[in-house]
């Protein structure tokens with residue numbers, strides 16, 4: 001991506017009132033491709049607030065980012081404007097020698113789109129950008145927090161041109177998007193600039209779409225039109241939406257400078273995608289990604305372990321249940337389109353099964369279990385290379401878990417019903433146990449599920465394609481290394497017919 005000379009001024013003010021928000025001002029009209037941050041601290045900090053922590057990672061990214069690498073000219077001042085001593089503690093902390101005297105911080109942060117990082121490159125959708133006509137703010141790339149102050153409320157304002165639109169899931173108060181704490185700020189990307197906008201409602205919840213398209217090829221109206229069926233089918237699958245509003249932020253770039261994709265949040269999702277002609281195939285691809293991201297409102301955003309609940313920005317900590325957060329989400333995003341009638345059986349088999357099998361086998365190491373992929377996700381190197389298999393092997397494993405559950409329950413209690421029950425049982429503020437989840441899941445369902453998890457999630461036994469697909473009356477045929485055929489069995493047994501019915505039409509409210 002081109003480097004563009006626009007100055008960003010971030011002004012951060014701490015209020016002396018405990019519940020008054022920290023205020024961040026972003027001024028994209030003043031200068032270069034670096035965020036200039038000014039942080040005002042009106043109240044007295046204590047000794048325990050002496051560390052200013054930049055994030056090492058952010059929830060849902062499963063990558064180590066070490067934002068401290070992008071920070072320069074870090075300066076601390078007292079109320080008379082006298083410089084205070086600070087010490088950089090690699091990779092992400094600045095220690096303030098006399099925090100009680102601290103009045104303000106000034107520092108610069110390089111925008112990620114224009115910064116080439118050889119080690120641990122940052123995905124574009126988890127980065128930030130400042131262009132002449134738009135700004136993308138993912139707050140973890142611009143800001144940190146004082147030790148002990150992760151829970152302090154924070155407000156952020158983007159001061160763009162008068163004809164700019166600004167999109168975020170956060171609510172506005174006195175001109176600022178207000179987040180309850182640093183976690184919510186990071187959970188709420190902001191996009192501002194010459195954006196197109198479209199809106200609808202889903203089960204009474206406003207759904208907003210903001211789109212930036214570098215050459216104006218894609219707009220919010222066409223995305224909404226394409227997305228409507230997916231959203232309606234998602235609502236049916238979920239019975240009740242777990243959100244009361246939702247915002248899609250799309251950023252289409254002509255020449256991506258890094259890995260593109262999408263990032264899920266509690267009330268929004270943000271997409272950085274290479275701009276293409278808005279053909280039906282191109283739009284379908286975008287909607288497939290949106291279906292996946294939207295389903296993250298279930299997991300990990302609602303159903304997660306204690307590791308995700310109290311997020312550690314300082315030290316990346318892996319949860320072994322990545323299979324649930326990403327694998328099950330990927331499965332749900334495909335199966336809901338099929339069960340909702342948006343795609344047919346052939347399309348589901350092609351995208352939800354065959355492609356998953358081929359890609360998983362050709363591009364990833366079979367001996368890496370889903371647990372190992374989770375454990376190694378933050379480690380770069382081989383961990384980063386194998387991570388992508390969570391969307392293939394993880395999704396297939398979810399497919400077979402669903403079939404196993406339907407089999408054990410006589411077609412009444414599949415993975416969808418398990419998810420609906422998990423939403424009731426857990427949720428934000430009520431995490432499941434990282435250690436005992438498989439036991440708890442077996443108790444909620446069937447003892448056999450413990451064995452399934454052991455074989456295909458904790459260990460890495462070969463997935464039983466033929467055996468499991470046969471249960472629902474589908475014949476698996478390995479034609480070549482890169483070709484698989486999956487077709488309906490000609491004379492299915494009664495039990496195969498029954499399970500196929502349950503599997504393919506399982507959208508009733510139970």
Ligand SMILES: [Zn+2]
Pocket residue numbers: 264292293296325326329
């Ligand atoms: Zn995902």
